Each structure stands twice: as structure tokens, then as C-alpha cells.
Amino acid sequence: xxxxxxxxxxxxxxxxxxxxxxxxxxxxxxxxxxxxxxxxxxxxxxxxxxxxxxxxxxxxxxxxxxxxxxxxxxxxxxxxxxx
Amino acid sequence: xxxxxxxxxxxxxxxxxxxxxxxxxxxxxxxxxxxxxxxxxxxxxxxxxxxxxxxxxxxxxxxxxxxxxxxxxxxxxxxxxxxxxxxxxxxxxxxxxxxxxxxxxxxxxxxxxxxxxxxxxxxxxxxxxxxxxxxxxxxxxxxxxxxxxxxxxxxxxxxxxxxxxxxxxxxxxxxxxxxxxxxxxxxxxxxxxxxxxxxxxxxxxxxxxxxxxxxxxxxxxxxxxxxxxxxxxxxxxxxxxxxxxxxxxxxxxxxxxxxxxxxxxxxxxxxxxxxxxxxxxxxxxxxxxxxxxxxxxxxxxxxxxxxxxxxxxxxxxxxxxxxxxxxxxxxxxxxxxxxxxxxxxxxxxxxxxxxxxxxxxxxxxxxxxxxxxxxxxxxxxxxxxxxxxxxxxxxxxxxxxxxxxxxxxxxxxxxxxxxxxxxxxxxxxxxxxxxxxxxxxxxxxxxxxxxxxxxxxxxxxxxxxxxxxxxxxxxxxxxxxxxxxxxxxxxxxxxxxxxxxxxxxxxxxxxxxxxxxxxxxxxxxxxxxxxxxxxxxxxxxxxxxxxxxxxxxxxxxxxxxxxxxxxxxxxxxxxxxxxxxxxxxxxxxxxxxxxxxxxxxxxxxxxxxxxxxxxxxxxxxxxxxxxxxxxxxxxxxxxxxxxxxxxxxxxxxxxxxxxxxxxxxxxxxxxxxxxxxxxxxxxxxxxxxxxxxxxxxxxxxxxxxxxxxxxxxxxxxxxxxxxxxxxxxxxxxxxxxxxxxxxxxxxxxxx
Numbered sequence: 038x039x040x041x042x043x044x045x046x047x048x049x050x051x052x053x054x055x056x057x058x059x060x061x062x063x064x065x066x067x068x069x070x071x072x073x074x075x076x077x078x079x080x081x082x083x084x085x086x087x088x089x090x091x092x093x094x095x096x097x098x099x100x101x102x103x104x105x106x107x108x109x110x111x112x113x114x115x116x117x118x119x120x
Numbered sequence: 121x122x123x124x125x126x127x128x129x130x131x132x133x134x135x136x137x138x139x140x141x142x143x144x145x146x147x148x149x150x151x152x153x154x155x156x157x158x159x160x161x162x163x164x165x166x167x168x169x170x171x172x173x174x175x176x177x178x179x180x181x182x183x184x185x186x187x188x189x190x191x192x193x194x195x196x197x198x199x200x201x202x203x204x205x206x207x208x209x210x211x212x213x214x215x216x217x218x219x220x221x222x223x224x225x226x227x228x229x230x231x232x233x234x235x236x237x238x239x240x241x242x243x244x245x246x247x248x249x250x251x252x253x254x255x256x257x258x259x260x261x262x263x264x265x266x267x268x269x270x271x272x273x274x275x276x277x278x279x280x281x282x283x284x285x286x287x288x289x290x291x292x293x294x295x296x297x298x299x300x301x302x303x304x305x306x307x308x309x310x311x312x313x314x315x316x317x318x319x320x321x322x323x324x325x326x327x328x329x330x331x332x333x334x335x336x337x338x339x340x341x342x343x344x345x346x347x348x349x350x351x352x353x354x355x356x357x358x359x360x361x362x363x364x365x366x367x368x369x370x371x372x373x374x375x376x377x378x379x380x381x382x383x384x385x386x387x388x389x390x391x392x393x394x395x396x397x398x399x400x401x402x403x404x405x406x407x408x409x410x411x412x413x414x415x416x417x418x419x420x421x422x423x424x425x426x427x428x429x430x431x432x433x434x435x436x437x438x439x440x441x442x443x444x445x446x447x448x449x450x451x452x453x454x455x456x457x458x459x460x461x462x463x464x465x466x467x468x469x470x471x472x473x474x475x476x477x478x479x480x481x482x483x484x485x486x487x488x489x490x491x492x493x494x495x496x497x498x499x500x501x502x503x504x505x506x507x508x509x510x511x512x513x514x515x516x517x518x519x520x521x522x523x524x525x526x527x528x529x530x531x532x533x534x535x536x537x538x539x540x541x542x543x544x545x546x547x548x549x550x551x552x553x554x555x556x557x558x559x560x561x562x563x564x565x566x567x568x569x570x571x572x573x574x575x576x577x578x579x580x581x582x583x584x585x586x587x588x589x590x591x592x593x594x595x596x597x598x599x600x601x602x603x604x605x606x607x608x609x610x611x612x613x614x615x616x617x618x619x620x621x622x623x624x625x626x627x628x629x630x631x632x633x634x635x636x637x638x639x640x641x642x643x644x645x646x647x648x649x650x651x652x653x654x655x656x657x658x659x660x661x662x663x664x665x666x667x668x669x670x671x672x673x674x675x676x677x678x679x680x681x682x683x684x685x686x687x688x689x690x691x692x693x694x695x696x697x698x699x700x701x702x703x704x705x706x707x708x709x710x711x712x713x714x715x716x717x718x719x720x721x722x723x724x725x726x727x728x729x730x731x732x733x734x735x736x737x738x739x740x741x742x743x744x745x746x747x748x749x750x751x752x753x754x755x756x757x758x759x760x761x762x763x764x765x766x767x768x769x770x771x772x773x774x775x776x777x778x779x780x781x782x783x784x785x786x787x788x789x790x791x792x793x794x795x796x797x798x799x800x801x802x803x804x805x806x807x808x809x810x811x812x813x814x815x816x817x818x819x820x821x822x823x824x825x826x827x828x829x830x831x832x833x834x835x836x837x838x839x840x841x842x843x844x845x846x847x848x849x850x851x852x853x854x855x856x857x858x859x860x861x862x863x864x865x866x867x868x869x870x871x
Binding site: 102104 | 140141142143145147164166168169458461538
């Protein structure tokens with residue numbers, strides 16, 4: 038089955054948009070959480086990834102953070118493994 | 121005149137950058153900082169939302185860096201690290217170091233260096249300036265009564281100029297409705313309707329209010345900054361057969377320092393020679409001196425009360441336990457409680473609302489109802505002042521900072537306003553057993569041989585466990601050392617999570633297993649089974665030493681509950697908080713310990729079982745997990761609040777939301793109480809601030825309030841709210857302690 042995917046974002050974040058674009062391009066459904074507007078989402082992101090900076094991508098049990106370029110190889114590998 | 125800061129090579133600056141919450145923001149900040157001349161080693165922390173850099177202020181002043189960050193829309197808060205504090209001489213003019221923070225809705229509050237009188241600060245000078253202008257205008261009225269209005273106009277305009285500048289700066293940064301804008305508008309409005317004298321008074325009183333807020337912020341933070349003063353500045357470095365005094369922050373890992381009686385330990389390390397009683401209260405809040413000797417860990421800042429010690433340095437100055445506590449606490453202030461976030465959002469709508477209501481009050485009656493202009497303009501302007509959200513916005517951060525500061529001084533380290541808020545709401549506290557409810561210093565109580573001597577069982581067990589840091593393993597190796605039993609070398613040593621350990625000893629594969637695991641791989645005789653059961657029902661942890669096919673012996677270990685555990689559990693229950701023990705130990709041992717303490721128990725848990733149970737407990741409300749931070753890191757992270765027992769391990773300081781540095785179970789109840797007291801304080805502050813504004817709203821509309829009463833109400837409310845928040849600095853918790861902590865901080869012992 039497809040793993041749960043959550044993306045933690047903030048408005049106006051280019052790297053966040055890039056992550057979402059990649060997921061859409063791969064046809065992967067995901068939940069988006071805005072950590073600037075929602076303190077609970079920020080706390081959740083910190084608990085799962087240990088960082089305060091968006092974007093953070095969670096695919097199943099795997100957590101990716103940092104710039105989009107840093108996340109991209111891991112995201113592709115995780116999506117590949119899920120199919 | 122500010123003295124110049126040190127040039128290249130100065131200690132790194134660390135800023136918490138509010139608003140830097142996405143990867144692109146980080147990139148933008150880093151790019152801007154890297155382009156400034158004199159910057160080096162620019163690093164950002166995704167985990168902490170901080171910016172760290174080395175800055176040659178001869179090329180780029182600190183104020184320029186901060187101004188650029190503000191221009192980009194980010195608000196920097198300089199974090200005073202122990203290292204940067206030691207390296208920087210105090211400044212008379214701190215204007216370049218203002219701590220601008222969104223919490224204060226556009227306010228800039230300078231925190232004066234310790235000992236600086238209020239009138240030497242920027243805000244203090246503004247108060248004097250406004251006061252002098254007002255006095256001159258008033259005096260001028262006697263010389264030329266007809267022209268006194270011009271004196272008051274001049275006083276108002278000159279006094280309001282700094283406020284208007286700040287209001288304009290805030291507007292350019294996206295916050296057009298700042299407090300400075302409200303007051304500027306009101307003062308200028310007063311002049312426009314011919315009430316220049318009242319306009320001048322408004323400006324003067326507002327300046328006083330700002331000064332009070334700055335003093336209060338400094339007072340709240342002083343409790344935390346006092347910790348930095350405890351770190352010694354110099355150390356006696358051992359060189360050859362003599363010693364040399366060197367700066368403490370120049371110490372390198374591996375060097376040896378000498379600590380004389382009455383001196384303060386200069387660095388975290390291990391005792392190489394000597395025995396002494398150490399007063400750890402500056403670092404952990406533990407008020408009883410602790411006897412330490414060769415091999416024991418010491419903390420920078422602790423006071424050596426008697427014997428001479430030689431200490432091997434194990435951590436650099438910036439990585440000392442006390443430095444990291446300070447760093448974590450200061451970062452805590454940047455992590456907002458949910459209430460603080462609510463107030464921020466509320467203020468964003470409230471302040472524009474005040475302007476709108478004031479405008480309506482001033483314009484609607486004259487324009488639509490034909491009323492006179494003057495009285496309604498006057499009421500509109502009065503409402504601007506009554507509407508100032510100073511008291512409201514200040515109430516939360518002042519209380520949070522005071523609460524965190526009070527906690528830190530008592531060994532309750534809380535990492536964030538959010539954690540402080542959540543702790544008071546938990547319904548269940550889940551405790552680990554070993555190292556948390558018990559002291560984590562188990563002792564071997566029984567050694568039983570099965571066909572081999574007791575000495576041989578102990579010898580082989582010590583060999584298997586020699587490489588492990590698990591408390592049970594330590595107990596076995598210590599018992600062997602105590603009895604002068606020499607353990608043979610072991611190869612291929614492994615720890616099997618939740619099941620035991622294995623190693624090759626003298627050519628044989630040996631295992632130390634829990635009774636359940638041993639029973640699943642071997643046949644245990646009924647006699648041995650009976651012995652195991654009896655040991656467990658006595659509250660002891662039994663482990664089986666065996667080879668692949670035969671039992672060699674049994675060791676029983678007991679870890680005594682901490683002396684205050686039972687009273688602490690009872691106190692939590694009185695506070696309406698359930699307590700449960702989660703342990704990997706077997707059910708009988710768990711029940712024996714738990715029933716003695718009066719709490720529920722879930723036993724024989726693997727780490728993943730603990731996670732599942734915490735998730736289930738969360739369905740009944742908030743859950744706090746208390747562990748020693750070694751095996752419990754995942755469980756601490758899973759709980760709503762993770763509380764680490766002890767601050768000595770890196771994992772504890774980094775993983776948990778709070779740390780109990782004195783390692784007392786009673787501190788869990790204190791933590792809950794501190795949280796509740798802080799939130800109660802905040803609620804009263806908010807209620808008072810809003811209540812006062814409601815009263816003055818009514819009296820203004822009825823025409824009974826004038827301008828100076830309005831600003832006085834705002835200043836008074838701010839002072840009262842601030843004083844109430846600062847009461848938390850005196851918080852001592854409710855429990856009677858066997859050894860009361862010394863009042864205040866101990867005097868510096870000097871080195």
C-alpha cells in the first residue's frame with residue numbers, strides 16, 4: 038500500500054513548492070501542513086524531524102529535511118520503493 | 121561612546137531569527153550575511169532557527185547586520201552565549217544590541233549590562249529628554265503665558281519624533297499598526313486640537329512606560345544571565361610539575377587543571393586525582409554537596425569545598441554543561457507558548473481595530489449626527505491611548521521568561537514556552553524505572569551458582585558485561601571490582617535490546633539474559649525457576665548467565681527507589697495527575713517497586729511497546745514521559761512532554777523538553793506546579809489588562825477620561841502586569857524540602 042505522505046510548508050517557500058511539485062509529478066497523494074499558521078503542525082514537524090525550517094517531507098517512516106536539492110534523491114528513492 | 125568590539129577572531133555571534141522558517145528564508149539570510157564584509161563561518165541551524173557567524177565589527181558593525189535582517193523582514197534576537205559574553209567587554213551604549221522581538225509588537229527594549237543605571241540607557245535618556253522638554257515648556261509658560269502653547273508643541277513634537285521614526289520603520293517592515301504609531305497619532309492629534317500640554321504629558325508618560333518595560337525585561341532575564349557569571353573565567357593549567365593561570369575558554373580537551381579548595385571548577389571533566397565535596401547547586405540546583413573522587417564527573421561552575429583536585433578537561437568552554445544549559449534556556453525564550461502565539465495573532469487584529477474604533481468615534485458623531493467636533497475628536501484620541509496593547513502583549517513573554525528563569529535556578533530546565541505551557545496540562549506522567557524512579561545505581565544482591573562457584577559466575581558475568589554501559593551491567597562489573605575478581609577479556613560483545621548481552625569468553629559463547637529470554641532458549645529446572653520467582657517477588661532483577669546449552673548461574677540486582685519517589689507520586693495524584701511506571705523489567709519486579717510507590721505498572725516492555733503505550737495513554741489526555749534519556753529517547757520524543765532525569769548526558773539535554781538537573785522525582789510535581797502557576801499568572805494578567813481597557817472604554821465614551829488619565833492607565837496596567845509576572849521569579853514550589861536550597865546564588869568562590 039502507498040505510505041502516508043505529509044509535507045510541512047510555509048507560505049511563499051520556493052523549496053516547499055518544489056517538493057510539492059515533485060510529489061504531484063510522481064502522482065503521490067500527500068497531506069500539506071502549514072507550520073507558520075498552525076503551531077500544532079510546527080510542533081509535530083519538530084517532533085518528527087527535529088528541525089524548525091520548512092520544508093519537511095515525511096514518507097511513511099522516512100523523514101527528509103533541508104533544501105529541496107538535498108531532499109530530492111531521497112524522495113525519489115522512497116517513492117520508487119513504495120511502488 | 122561605545123568602546124570598539126574586538127576585531128577578527130572574536131567569539132561567534134548567535135542569533136535566533138524569528139520569521140526564518142523556510143529553506144528559502146535560510147538561503148536569503150545566508151546570502152545576505154555572506155555578502156557583508158568581515159563575516160566568516162556563517163552557519164544556520166534548521167533545528168534551532170539560529171544564525172551563527174564570526175563578525176569583524178571593524179568592517180561591519182553588529183547594528184548593520186541586524187538592520188539588514190530587519191529590512192529583509194526577519195527579527196534577530198542576539199543569544200548571549202557564555203563564550204561571547206566573556207569575550208565582549210560591557211558597552212555603555214547598547215543601542216546596537218537591542219533585542220527586537222515580535223512579542224513586543226514593535227517595541228525595542230534594550231537590556232542594559234548589569235549595573236548600568238537606568239538613566240544611562242537609550243530609553244532612560246529619552247525619558248529625561250521628554251521630561252526636560254515638558255519642564256521647559258511649563259517654565260516658559262510663566263515667562264510668556266501667551267506663548268506657552270508653543271513650548272508644549274515643541275515638547276510634543278520633539279518627544280514624539282523617536283516614536284514616529286520607529287512607527288515608520290515598523291510600517292516599512294510590514295507592521296503599520298505598531299504601538300509607536302498609536303502613541304504618535306494620539307500625541308499629534310492632541311496638538312492638532314489645541315491640547316499640546318496633554319500631548320507632551322502623553323509622550324512623557326509613554327516614555328516612562330517603555331523604560332519600565334525595559335527594566336522588567338532585564339530583571340526577568342537577569343535570573344538566566346546570572347548563570348553565565350558562575351562560569352569561571354580562569355583556570356590553573358597543570359604544566360609539568362607546576363601550574364599556570366590561563367583563560368578558562370582556552371582550555372583544550374585532554375588538558376589537566378587543578379582546582380583548589382574554595383575554587384570553582386573551570387571546565388566539565390573527570391577527576392584525575394584527589395577527593396572532595398563539590399557544591400553542584402550552581403549547575404544543577406542540588407543543594408547538598410556531593411562527594412566525588414577519581415573517575416567522577418565534575419561540572420564547570422561547581423564549587424570545590426575542600427580537597428585539592430586535578431581534573432582532566434573533557435569539554436570545551438562553549439560545550440560545558442552550564443554553557444549548554446544557558447544556551448538551551450535562551451533558545452527557550454524564542455520558542456513561543458501557544459498562548460503567546462494567540463496573543464500575537466490577537467494583537468495583529470486588535471491594534472488595527474483600535475484605530476478603526478477611534479476613527480469612528482472621532483468622525484461619525486460630527487459627520488452624521490451633527491455633534492461638535494472637539495469633544496469627539498478628544499474621545500477618539502483618548503481611545504487610541506487606552507487601546508495600546510502594551511500590557512496585553514507584555515504579559516505573556518514576561519511571565520514565560522520569569523517562569524523559565526525561576527525553574528532553571530531550581531534545577532528545573534524547561535526548553536521553551538510551549539513546553540512550559542504543556543507540562544501543566546498533562547493528565548498522565550509515565551515513568552521509566554531504572555535511573556528515573558530508582559537511583560539508577562543498582563547493586564548485586566545475590567549470586568547463585570549452578571554447578572560452578574559463585575566467584576566463577578561473577579567472573580564470567582563481568583566479562584560478558586564489561587563493554588556495556590547499561591546500569592545492570594555496571595552493577596555486575598562494580599561487584600566484581602569490589603570483590604577483586606579479575607574478569608577475562610571478552611570478544612564479540614553485543615547488547616540485544618530488551619533481551620540481554622552476549623560475548624565470547626575463553627573460547628565459549630556466553631549470554632546474560634532475562635529469565636524469560638533464557639527460558640525461551642533453554643530448559644530451566646523447577647528449582648531454578650522457583651529461585652528466580654522468589655528473587656523477582658522481592659523486587660530484584662534477576663539475570664541468567666548461560667552458554668548456548670547450559671545454565672551457569674543467576675545474579676540478582678536491586679535498584680532502590682529514590683527516597684522522594686513515593687511522596688512525589690502522592691503529590692502528583694493530589695494534583696490530579698495519574699502516574700504509571702513503564703519498564704522493560706519483568707512484571708513481578710515491576711509490581712514490587714510500583715506497589716511500594718503507589719502507582720500503576722506496565723512491565724516487560726520493549727522500547728517499541730513503550731511507544732505504543734504512550735500513544736494509548738494520549739487518548740486520555742496529555743502525557744509526560746520521564747526517563748533518564750539513555751534508553752528512553754524515542755519515548756521522550758513521543759510523549760507530549762519529554763522530561764529527562766538528570767542533565768549530565770548529552771542525550772538528556774538534547775532530547776527532552778525539560779530536564780530535572782537535581783534528579784529528584786519530586787521535581788516532576790514541581791514542574792507541573794510551575795507550569796500551572798505561570799499559566800495562572802498569564803491569565804490574570806490578560807484578564808486585568810482587558811478589564812481595565814473595558815472600564816476606560818466606557819468612561820471615555822461618557823466623557824470622563826482625559827488624555828493623561830488614559831496614558832496613565834496604560835502605563836499603570838503595564839507596570840502592574842509586569843510586576844505580577846516578575847513575582848514568578850520568586851517561585852519556590854510547594855514541597856517542603858529536607859535540605860532547603862540556599863537563598864540566592866552562592867558568592868563567587870574565585871579561582
